[in-house]
Amino acid sequence: MQVGSDRARRTLAFLRHRISSGEWPINSKIPTEPELMQLIGVGKTTVREAVRSLASVGMLEPMPGIGTFVRSRMPVSSVLTDYLSEFGAADLLGYRRALELEAAQQAARHRTDEQLAAMRHALDNPATAPEQPFGRDHGKAPGQFHFLVMEASGNTLLVGLYAGVVTALRQALHSGTVVHATDAETRLSEHRVLLAALEAGDIAAAAHAMAQHIERDLVPAEQA
Template sequence: MTHPTDSGKTAAALRYLRARITSGEWTLNSRIPREHELMVAIGVGKSTLREAVRSLTSLGMLEPIRGVGTFVRSRTPVNSVIADYIADFPVADILGYRRSLEIESARQAAVNRSEEQLQTLTALLDDSRNAGAESTLPFSHARAPGSFHHTVVEASGNLLLLNMYTCTIAAVRRHRQSGDLQAPDLPQLRREDHSVILRAIRDRDPHAAAAAMAAHVSHDITPGPGAVGPTG
């Protein structure tokens, strides 16, 4: 039986980790501090910290990768049932669905975004972590859309869009790891695309925001050499 003190320590560790994820202090696809650093910062032991990490991993918010570290995968819990359902579709269908979610999110973000969200997007544009790339990771664990994209979806103000997006990106990452998808490493092009999207959202121009996002998502993730085409 878990001692109440242990339970309280685990809850404290969970609050600490989750607060840094949901606030964006730890950006999507970034590696969180090492285990020893977190134990010192939170004031808990290894088993307590690992229990908290396991809890957030089960929610799809963290992903531990053996020998590399633990990475932020979502700022909100991911519905694993929906993510599994989406992942079962052909790669082309998943990319098309993801494209439609991001385009509509950009359109709604241009109308509904707050000044705080605009400031966050502006900061992320110049944040090297926003590339979403873990350069130390093996190829199979490479990049998926990061904090800039997620913040655009949040700025839409549409909770259903956000929930479906987090599930879709979980499915995208799964296919990315298996080699079915590829994300070309083009940081300058990505920054230019993000700049155009940001400008349209800043100017509250929904048509321009949707067009800019459509152009961007057409090339930021593409089917890999081993991808299976659509069925039918």
Template sequence: MTGSPRGSQKARDTLEYLRDNISSGAWAVGDLIPKEPELMELIGVGKSTVREAVRSLATFGMLQTVPGVGTFVRARTPVSTILTEFLVDHDLEEVLVYRRSLEIEAAQHAAVNRSEEQLVLLRDAFARSHGGAAAIDRCDQSSTPGSFHLLIVEASGSKLLLDLYLGVISVLQKASADGRVILGTTPETMHLDHEAVLKAIEARDVRNAAHSMALHVDRDLGLRTDMLEFSPQTERATSLIDAGYDPGQSEL
């Protein structure tokens, strides 16, 4: 950053102020940070300094600006960004398998650790996601603040799991934008899957939370080259059912 030494110090102070509030949890993941005028008053700097600091943290994956809404906290640390850069060089099929593992682990922990407030947010997200094509879009935007999948990861109570998840989803969203990863399910099936996961988390049923999420992630995203043989029930899903899982327990 160019400018006078005083200006550089103000930029560093602004960046540190924002980063400290994020890493300490004062601004939680998914929260809107204060608006630009408020930040200018709180820190005592100008508009350009605030904007530069926000852009820097957005580059690191810690903030996400949504036009017309505001700037959300996306991650407590730059871990997710570093992981994203690392995973770009790996096979997409392996990334999908890794994402599956994280989603299942998150669902299990959410069934144990979720709060009543988080359960309310999950119910609201589930209700919003039920509605035709809009439902499909939301599952492929799993790092959007307030999305069903992200709320489950947050409810797991694991900050490391959240950072890892955001890194993985960032890679898959880029692959989706490039047409290499596509959705392999219908809005109706996705709604039933989400309902099963939600009910398991509501009941604090760890086993069904894991099984319901496993069935869901086995069929919601896949590689475009796989789509000719893509079916609602994959080999992994069949093995789970054969192992004794009864989908009727979750009203699928």
């Protein structure tokens, strides 16, 4: 019993570290079950329990027949997500806009060279970055770059609230009440404009770039 408990804790710690460190980016697919068994040196049951545990707090999302994907670098409050899901698309997107504008301004003040490098990497390596279509919109909610901007704000409350918003947005994308107003190439171009403002430490330019991006990113389906 004690051995199994140690293995479970070790497996959970392994997965959480890969997620929280950014080694497995937001919206990326984690290794398969057999690969995890080999990497960690544990059995199938232990891996499945650890994945279920992280899925229950919104950090992972298993998609049958496709794989398991990283959805948040920190636990997501189910109370917050349930509360946000009660609101309409316009209210949810307005709340997201408020959080992201504040984060962009704070990130322009507080971002570190390491955080800027992580943002550049996310934009320059689309194979491991967000916006991976899987036939449905599961992977198209705001991804790694947006979370990195949030974290660069230095405000952990913003990051926690944003994680709940993204979970609610993913549900809205899946139900079709929220859609993208631009294509992936346009979103990437707008991300680069925002990154340039953050690199320059220009608070006004960062807020302007984020505002323009938000207005043209996700919209209520009736406005598309």
